[in-house]
Amino acid sequence: MPLKLQEIELGDFDTMTDHANIYPPGDDLVAPPTPICWLVTTQPEARSRLEFHMTKQRERFLGDTSARYLKIIDEETGEIISMARWHWYPNGYSYTEGIHWETHNAVEGRPWPKGMNVELHNFVLTSRDSQRQQWQEEGKPCWILMHLVTRASQRGKGAASMLIQWGVDRARKDGVPAYLEAGALAIPLYAKHGFRQIGDPIRIDLRGHGVNADFLGAKMGLFPEVLVEGQAGEKAK
Numbered sequence: 338m339p340l341k342l343q344e345i346e347l348g349d350f351d352t353m354t355d356h357a358n359i360y361p362p363g364d365d366l367v368a369p370p371t372p373i374c375w376l377v378t379t380q381p382e383a384r385s386r387l388e389f390h391m392t393k394q395r396e397r398f399l400g401d402t403s404a405r406y407l408k409i410i411d412e413e414t415g416e417i418i419s420m421a422r423w424h425w426y427p428n429g430y431s432y433t434e435g436i437h438w439e440t441h442n443a444v445e446g447r448p449w450p451k452g453m454n455v456e457l458h459n460f461v462l463t464s465r466d467s468q469r470q471q472w473q474e475e476g477k478p479c480w481i482l483m484h485l486v487t488r489a490s491q492r493g494k495g496a497a498s499m500l501i502q503w504g505v506d507r508a509r510k511d512g513v514p515a516y517l518e519a520g521a522l523a524i525p526l527y528a529k530h531g532f533r534q535i536g537d538p539i540r541i542d543l544r545g546h547g548v549n550a551d552f553l554g555a556k557m558g559l560f561p562e563v564l565v566e567g568q569a570g571e572k573a574k
């Protein structure tokens with residue numbers, strides 16, 4: 338099952354929306370935290386969630402110059418099985434400039450999607466992203482991985498690893514840090530690629546927002562010193 342990494346093209350957002358018509362509900366490329374804010378069990382629900390999610394992604398693909406959208410194709414089937422969105426910030430991440438891409442705001446003529454807890458979604462993302470000013474180096478160039486998901490039926494084949502490695506290679510080439518916020522289950526995967534936890538774990542209490550749980554994760558970074566040490570170690574072998 339050979340996998341190939343390619344840049345995402347505009348038409349891919351339609352293909353990824355169409356996944357709702359082909360695969361079981363939820364076996365799609367809707368990334369966290371949307372699945373906890375919008376549970377789907379039927380095909381029409383999954384279709385409606387994908388349409389909303391991919392419309393937002395398409396807008397960002399067209400309008401956010403920091404974004405680099407990537408996909409993994411299974412060359413045997415031609416299917417898109419995984420996607421990522423890395424960001425290049427030559428002057429560091431700015432919460433005030435970036436947050437509007439993440440949150441859902443009322444737009445005239447576009448009703449709130451039925452079934453989505455928009456308030457929860459916005460709460461998680463504003464809580465998470467506003468912290469970046471405290472743990473990322475302010476005003477300095479960096480790469481940030483903001484979005485990574487593999488279709489549930491396609492996990493464990495190395496697709497996400499290829500997408501993570503793409504950004505690690507860019508960070509190494511540019512001599513700058515790479516950052517991300519890892520969901521609790523994905524921390525070991527990023528650690529395998531050299532990311533280290535920074536500061537305290539992420540714990541966002543969702544109880545006031547309709548979910549009886551915490552959102553758990555870690556702030557992680559990979560720094561040029563580590564990359565250089567890694568290269569030196571490889572040469573020494």
Ligand SMILES: CC(C)(COP(=O)(O)OP(=O)(O)OC[C@H]1O[C@@H](n2cnc3c(N)ncnc32)[C@H](O)[C@@H]1OP(=O)(O)O)[C@@H](O)C(=O)NCCC(=O)NCCS
Binds near residue numbers: 486487523
């Ligand atoms: C995390 C995720 C992107 C990994 O994708 P993937 O294509 O299966 O990743 P890879 O095949 O390269 O690596 C799989 C590794 O991830 C680990 N993993 C983490 N979360 C996992 C999950 N929910 N299901 C399966 N494997 C998972 C596996 O243990 C495996 O480790 P191993 O190689 O030591 O066995 C995928 O599980 C996913 O989309 N999860 C839901 C969305 C998400 O959590 N995104 C990341 C937010 S930070």
